[in-house]
Amino acid sequence: MQSHLEQSTTADILKKVDRYLRKSGGRMTGVRREIVLKMAELGKPKTAYQILEAANKKRSTKLSAISLYRTLEFLIEAGVVLKLESKNAFELCLNGAPEHSHLIMVCDKCGQVREVHDDALAERLVKTAKKNGHMLKHHAIELHGVCSDC
Ligand SMILES: [Zn+2]
Numbered sequence: 001m002q003s004h005l006e007q008s009t010t011a012d013i014l015k016k017v018d019r020y021l022r023k024s025g026g027r028m029t030g031v032r033r034e035i036v037l038k039m040a041e042l043g044k045p046k047t048a049y050q051i052l053e054a055a056n057k058k059r060s061t062k063l064s065a066i067s068l069y070r071t072l073e074f075l076i077e078a079g080v081v082l083k084l085e086s087k088n089a090f091e092l093c094l095n096g097a098p099e100h101s102h103l104i105m106v107c108d109k110c111g112q113v114r115e116v117h118d119d120a121l122a123e124r125l126v127k128t129a130k131k132n133g134h135m136l137k138h139h140a141i142e143l144h145g146v147c148s149d150c
């Protein structure tokens with residue numbers, strides 16, 4: 001999946017996340033900060049288990065799965081983490097607009113995941129949702145199929 005984080009420094013990432021959290025009435029805590037940085041480091045969508053494992057590598061007191069899920073839920077609500085439902089995977093996204101969607105091509109044979117962009121489609125989705133009184137959140141649209149390698 002293409003990352004919006006490649007050129008961002010750690011300080012930039014934390015500053016942005018902090019701003020989004022404040023907007024949604026939350027604040028940065030030690031654990032949130034740690035998970036955000038770990039996810040930035042991991043880049044591509046990772047399962048909760050992979051994130052937990054990475055986070056606990058250097059911890060003397062291990063983070064529990066429950067607190068990780070709680071942290072992820074909070075970050076999803078704040079719009080800075082994207083969840084890929086079918087893969088149960090999570091990715092950090094600091095793209096800005098809370099209502100934006102991601103188009104994710106998922107290969108059902110090999111499990112490969114690729115993101116594609118279609119600005120016109122994205123705009124239409126926002127418009128259609130608005131017209132029907134539906135307020136979009138940060139979300140992933142999964143396009144299931146078979147990739148070119150398979
Ligand atoms: Zn996003």
Ligand SMILES: [Zn+2]
Nearest residue numbers: 107110147150
């Ligand atoms: Zn494939």
